[in-house]
Amino acid sequence: MEIRLCKKCILPENYEGLSLDDDGVCNFCNTNKLKKYQGKEKLLEDINGILLHHPDRTYDCLVGLSGGRDSTFLLWYVVQELKLKPLAVFVDSGFIPVQTLNNVNHAVTLLDVDLEVVSHEYLKKW
Ligand SMILES: [Zn+2]
Structure with missing residues (x-):
């Protein structure tokens, strides 16, 4: 079939x-x-409306970071254009190329962003 x-x-x-x-x-x-993109100002208005309800936050948002150009650009946009304080989250499967790890560390260092690495232990041999 x-x-x-x-x-x-x-x-x-x-x-x-x-x-x-x-x-x-x-x-x-x-x-x-x-959804029709309504511009950066409307996006910031929506985000700031949500953030007003969480005045004691450490971070404004999470950004999933893969080490590729799309998520790296998103992290840059969140920091440089939207002026937000994100926590970058990277998932390490244990099979990540060294260059990718270098890209992730380079991006968070340049943008002065905290990084949380989540490791998947289940992929390791026991
Ligand atoms: Zn479909």
């Missing part, structure tokens, strides 16, 4: 929790509509 794919996101029909409608579009695509 051939597995059908969602026409929008190409998730397979056997993906957990997914169902396809008569047009071949999944329930995830039908319920999650794209």
